[in-house]
Amino acid sequence: MDSNSSYSSLNEGSSKLLIPLATETISAGFPSPAEDYIERGIDLNKYLIKNPISTFFLRVSGNSMNNAGIYNNDLLIIDRSINPKPGNIVVAILDGEFTLKRLIKKQDAYYLRADKENYPAINLYEYIDIQIWGVAIYSIHVLQKLKL
């Protein structure tokens, strides 16, 4: 029907790079004894992403979640299919923007709070227009920029 673009597809093209995992040590100079021991390899997609249909990536800007181990420019993996529980780090929509906060429960009220001192918590019930978009499950932080 549409001839405009090639759609990306979830079931194609993913998981190309597999790192073989050998379970035995290899002695040098011997004709490839490891070959018999190569297992299926570690696929980060499989490991990090449980539910591809509901998984999205977002880029972090800002430092208010440093104490949670999330830094400026990190790549965040969000799974929308998870029901947010107190303690989870969530992506919320607040005033028309994505915002990253920790969901907490005090007595019977729910709050969103940055992991930083002097940041006031936001009472969920005081906002009419607040929505939790997804639960953050991993943050990928660059240690060393590589030229690829």
Add this chain to the structure above:
Amino acid sequence: MGSSNLFNTCTTKIKTLIMSKAILQIDGNNFYASCEQMIDPSIKGKAVVILSNNDGCIIARSSEARKMGIPMGKPYFKLKNKLTQLNIKVRSSNYELYGDISNRLMLLLRKKCEELEIYSIDEAFGTIKRPKGKCLYQWGKDLRALVYQDIGIPISIGIGETKVLSKISNHLAKKIQKNSGIFDIGIIQNKDHYLNQIKVDKVWGIGKRMSIWLKNKGITNARELRDMSSEQIKVKYGVVGLRIQNELKGNLCIPIKETSSDRKEICVSRSFSYPIDSLEDLSQAIIKYVLIASAKLRKYNQLSSAITVFTNTNTHSKEFFKNEATEKIIIPTSNSKIMIEKSLSLTKEIFKPYKKFIRAGVILHKLQSNKYKQNLIFDKQNIQEELYLERLDNLIDNINSKNGIDTINWGSSMVEKEWTPRRKKLSSIKTTNIENIPTIYAN
């Protein structure tokens, strides 16, 4: 006597079998607009319109924009002022995003349905088993909630005994507010009340001409169509018309097609943002389209054995001119270089000086699977060259699929000219490219 008895038991058997199978029709509400709102919180719950290719017309509206009376299909420039006045957000169509969201939706539906037929980017037919006489409203409600949580877009679900009825059910799901997007016409014995509400031109499969013919016969709604004389329909519209009527009666005639059969042709065409009148520009456009088309061929492991190029000037102008030319390809191919060569000579054929072309396109037809590729024997040099070209194509396809469309391509297709279609209002947010993912603020 005996044989008619046998026939009777047969039909009842089939009927009970069919009764236990419910047909679903599922679509994404205001799909393009919903995708934009899902990934961009600044326009969530706000009035948004999406423009067609080249930013020409309004092709989708969020429900908020719809409520404000913004019409569908109107040229953008005519409504530009009104949209600004009403503070309605405007987006160019972002097909990379819609394609990704559509994929996710279809994968999820495939898990939840027994069979699934993907009908278009935002629409699918499915089947599930119906426990005897049980309404599937709750099942639909759960599915709707699941899709909204996992993917973030609203869907509507129509349920019925046949495709035509499930389509009608979906209309009703959207029409009757309190149903919140789900309707199951399948458990309603006497459907007259509901079928009366569906205008005849809204019935799936009834085209413009057929609906005019029906209206002249005094048939205005779905119930009247169901109850009219089948003989009349048969004479005028044959089996196609009869099938629609039969489906309205609740007899399944149009089956679910799980895998779409291999496509027979690929067409890539575009309107230019400015008219072009030089052979050079026209050739460049054609090369661009032929490259998109041949990459698609390779993606689906197909070969083409004929190519058509076409172009036309403004249809509304007095000196409207169109032209097309076709050439056979002796050895079926999917190779970009061969396609470019063919299309260039065809472009020369269709070009006419002093004409202002506003649209052009390429059709690859007579497609076949590349499993049964034949080569000319005794032609070693050609085989060698073909292998070489094949490797080049693969390389280009790989680079482009990893790094984005047109990261690398054949020479002149890469030159951006002023006539290339515009996407000025593109949100640039995508879910498919790491460079374009949305930003989340943690300040």
